[in-house]
Every structure is written in C-alpha cells, then in structure tokens.
Amino acid sequence: METATQQREPSPSSESKSLVSGKRPRLSDLIFDNIIKLLGYTSIVFVILIFVFLLKESLPLFKTYPLKKLLLGTSWYPTMDPPEFGLAPLILGSLLVTAGAVVIALPLGIGAAVYISEVAPSSIKDILKSLVELLAAIPSVVMGFVGMIVLAPWIKEIFDLPTGLTALAGSITLAFMAVPTVTSIAEDALAAVPTAYRTGSLALGATKWQTISQVVVPAARSGIVAASMLGVGRAIGETMTVLMVTGNAALIPRSFLQPVRTMTATIAAEMGETVQGGEHYQALFVIGLLLFIITFIINLVADLSLHRGRRQRG
C-alpha cells in the first residue's frame, strides 16, 4: 500500500519517508481530511452567524422600545420625533401580498408539475423543465421593472385606480417568482412515486387521469405540501419586486387595490437613510430577524414533511 502511494508521489523527502515507513497517514492527507471535515459544517456556521448578527444589531431596541408596541403597533413612522415602530402594517402588508401570490402560484405551480411529470411527452419534458428554470432565473429587479412599466399601468386602467402600484401587482409578480420553486419540488415528489403505483392502478382499469388524481398525487402529498410551503417562503422573502411594484404605503392594508408596503421592502427602502446603530436601524434589523424566523420555521416544517414522505415510502 505504501509503495503504491510513493510511486504516485515521486518526491520522498526525508520527512515524508518517515511518515511512509510508519502506519500513520501522510501529512497532506491529514491536513486535507481535516479541512474537509471543517468545511462540512460551514452551512451550520453560516446559519448561526446570520442569526447571531441579526440578534446583535436588533436586541438594543427591545430595551428601549416595548415589544408589544413593536409587534402590535399600527403606525410605522420611523423618522418622526418620537419615532413609531409599529410593525403591524408591514406584517399585514407582507401577509396580504403573499396570500394573493400563493392563491395564484399554487394551482399554477402544482398543475405545471403534474403536467411535466405525468402528462407531457418525454420529448418536451426537458424543454419545459428548462423553461421553468429560466423563470426562476429572472432577477427580481427585472421582474419588478417589467411589473412597474407593464403590469401596473394595466391594473390602473382595468380597475380605474389612481395608481397601479398596488398589492395586486405585487401578488401577481410574486406568484410567478414562487411558481418555479413550487413546480420543481412538486415535480421531484411526483417523479419519486414508484412506477408500480401507476402500473397497478392502470392494470385495475383506471384511466390515466384517474391514476394521476387518485393515486400518484395523493402518494406525493407530503412533497407537494413541502413544495407549497417553500413557495410561501419564497414569496414572503422576495424583496426588490415588491419594493418596485406595491407602491410602498406603510398603512394597514384594506384591499388588494391599494398600495401596501411589505417587511422586505421596508428594509431595502429605508436602510440607506438610517444612522448606524440608531433606533431606526435597529428596527429594520428586528424586521430582518422576524423574516429569518418566519422562513426558518417554514423551511423546517417543509423539510420535515419531505422527510416523512420519504420515510413512509421506505
């Protein structure tokens, strides 16, 4: 074993000779093995680092501003004297826009996944998948730009509004940004359903559609639930698009046809005007912390759901 190693490394210095003669592994192996082991944990380190820094920058505000007023306060006037940091309008804004997006994105995303996985001829499957991938690749700022100059004027005209930059415009653009997430994960789940389920159902005389709707989709249920949740996570975290198309009025939203402001858009729009370490700055980090916690929970539940589905099938 050692000789083979030496032939590949024809530079036996006196130091490496002593390593080769013993049973100990070579020094370079030891170094690389340990580097790799460290790198294995980088993802965990990053998640913790993100959490720690969000906490570090936002914690001081909890001392000077009551938590209840922060979460339930209905006015967001960060630059007034004294400032008001009521997050309710922003949280409700995010919820409204996301809910609208989800109502559009789920049927589209899951429907497309079923079509691509079960119905589409194999010759166009790869093309459809690639197109969905391209939809996911459209930068959010481009989506926002197109939404601003094409979609918003349409909405303004159709509903006869003073401005088209509304929650509805946000929901529509966000829906298309969440669809690729839903489609690709739901498609994976459908593809993972064993072929025997389909052939078994068809052999019993069911039509292809009956097989899909009553056997394949129910079997992939946990994966489809996970896909939907991750779609929600994608929509709630999207920033530039909503910043550009929702009109940014930090008021408690009453309808889809009004301008609203989301949590993400608030951070992006206001961080530039804050004083580092000031209360406004801290409040924006509180929003970030909240977003981090929300998406963390969504991802956790989605992951557990995926895991359970995999275990059930064995």
Place this chain on the structure above:
Amino acid sequence: MNAKLRERLAFALLALVTVLVIVPVAFVLLILLIRGLPAISWEFLTQEPRSGMTEGGIFPAIVGTFYLVVGTVIVALPLGIGGAVYMTEYARPGKALRLIRLAIVNLAGVPSVVYGLFGLGLFVIFLKFGTSLISGCLTLGVLVVPIVITATEEALRAVPQSFREASASLGASKWQTVSRVVLPTALPGILTGTILAISRAAGETAPILFTCAAFYLSRLPHSIFDPILALPYHLYGLATQATNAPDTIKYGTALVLIALVFGTNITAIVLRLKARRTKRW
C-alpha cells in the same frame, strides 16, 4: 361525463396551466428585446453614464457585476465543494448529516434582503470592510453556497462507487481518491453548479444594496475596498430614481442583465444535458 372525456379535459387544463407558467419567460424576454435592443450599441456597453444617468452607457456597472461575480465564485466554490465532499465522501449517515442538510435548506430559504442585513452587520460594520466590493462578494458568496453544495453533491453521488473502490484498492488514500478520481469525474456537475451560482450572483440586488453597491460613481473601483456599480442596482436606480432618464436606457440595461443571466443559465442547462448524454458508465 365519461372518464375518457374527463381525462381529456383535465389534460388540456394542465397543459394550459403549464403554458401560463412559462409565458412570463417569453413575455419578459420579448418586451425587453423589442424595447431594449435599440439602445444596445458599442457606446452603450463601453461608456460611463453621463448627465445624471440620462445619457451615456453602463460600462462601470458591467465591470462591477463582473468583479462581483468573480469574487463571489472565489468565496463560494471552496466552501461549497468542500461542504459537498464532506457530505458524500466523509460523513456517515446520522444526526450530524441531517443537521447539515437542514442548515443548507434553511440557508437557501433565507430572504435575500436578510443576507444584506447579515453582510452589513458582519462584513461592513463588524469586520470594518465598509461598503466595498469585498463585503459584497462575501455576502453573495454565503448566499450562493447552498447552490454550489447542492449541485456538487448531486454530481458526487452520481460517481459510481466502483471508482472509489478501484482507487482505494490501488492503495490511494481517501484524499487521493477524492482529489484525483471522484472530483475530476464529477467536474461537469460542479461546473453546472458554479454557472448557476454565477447567474444568481449577477442578478441579486437586495444583498448588495447595503454592502457594496453605489448609486453613482465616476470611476471604476481601484481596490477590493472600493464600492462598485452593479447592473441590478443600476437598473433599480434607473427605474425608480432617475425618472427623467430615457426609457431606452432603462430597457437596454434590463436587456443586458437578462441576457447575462439567461446566457449563463442556458449554458448550465446545455452542459447538464450534454453531460448526461455522454456519460460513459
């Protein structure tokens, strides 16, 4: 309604839904091509913006995005490939691996603007890198790590186990097997992941807002501690602040950005399909 008719209706509906999903891709591309193409010229691509962005080109933003992407890849590639190698070649299935996987999924789900806050807190303020190219690269590097890990892991898992056994039976150490047999075999897959990471880094705006991007600069960056212009933020500025800039400049900038992102993505897709087709084992 009989079952056959119902099936035909359902399939037609599903096909319609799928078309609806991919229509925006064509729509966005088409509208940017039609309205943006007239703006594209050699001058537009090689000159600086002038007179409050109402004239001139987008050269500094292209250069900035290029630097940003290169730096991001330098940060993310070793971390991502190392992480994936650990997961497929070193770790045993169990709690630790499950935890790492969970962390990757979560990292991929963190909103991009939260990455911006993180970069601001850690790189710009705590490490005192300031609003600079390096802060932006590090922030985007962390953001694309999950993309690199996922693609690399898939590529490593596709390497047949017999390759590793053959290498080990020839007396190669673990690291020798990984570095000379497994990684080279998985190279096309790793390349695909890298290209996808490039595409993502080039298009992101929120993470660079507070870490490296400037609204306007009169010169190109001289060091990694200088702020930069970047295409996505430049487009945002043009669309929302520079209201008197002519529309052709806005559409042209958007077109260049989407061409860059789609170009890299299509390259990745083609590479992946080709690798699958030419697989010899």
